[in-house]
Amino acid sequence: MSNADDRHAQRRDTHDLERYDIDTAPGDEYLGDTDVGSGLRGYVIGLGLATLLTIASFWLPGTDLVWAPGVPVALVVLAIAQMGVHLVFFLHITTGPDNTNNALALAFGVLIVVLVIGGSIWIMANLDKNLMPMNAIMNMNR
């Protein structure tokens, strides 16, 4: 292979890598030769799914479809599903190798959120159950 051929092949390799191996950040829509049509399709799918999930959330508590004590769980599940739809179709978070940093940061954020909310509810419910009511404490001090 001649030198010129080699250079040519190398340039083509670089081009291939740029097309298939490039980083994308969340919301990175205008990178390289992005196709407006496929971008629009993503947003329309996202809007459709989010609308369906929102309507389901507002409609569900008024029906007998779910066993009444299970309604909060169903609502939380619908909300988490809708957040997932927003992350994928609006913020463009993916699990691809080009998005590892963003996905890992998201995983850490979710860990902290779960610890803060779950921990607070757990501890406060426990205190609520085990502590003496305030007026009983007042009576003891008297």
Added chain:
Amino acid sequence: MTAMDVRERDPYRIHGGHGHALGGPAPIRIVVGYGFWIFLLSDIVMFSAFFAAYAVLAGKTAGGPSGAELFNLRNVAIETAALLLSSFTCGLAGLAVTARRSSWFYVAMTVTFVLGASFILLELREFVHMVASGAGPTRSAFLSAFFTLVGCHGLHVTAGLLWLLTMMAQIFAKGFRDDILRRFMCFSLFWHALDIIWVALFTVVYLLGASR
């Protein structure tokens, strides 16, 4: 030749670090997007503290009105629709930036602004109505937590609206320059993240509160 062949010929990435073909640091846009994503996640962690406070205090009404008596779900549904549609039109503005079509961009951003502003107006009307009927933030622990959480989200949306106008002005004055495009990317991430927080908010505060 495919990208896979290139990877096999260069398994140690001597000719390029991971993720970009020519080696060296990642493009500025990638770094900016990652940094702003970290900021958004820390903002969400801050909101999680307010959510935790609300979840703990939601039942502590001190003899005052409860959520089921105060919340108007029709109003909340309209607010939700406005914010979701504004997220969609913000995405359309991003596509207009991709296509470098400034007229589409201004139309999409104007629609986004109108939808976001109507969300804020509906929320303000709700707040004014609640305070006027004696259900202000000083009435009970539940209402303190409610106004803190929902008001903090409202402040974020207001800041987002100001940022939106700034972005329109910058595109108008400076055109589709690289640094302006990066700012717009951060703005669109911010606006979409506000909608994610609102999903948690209307579920935890309004829907769960009304069915409590």
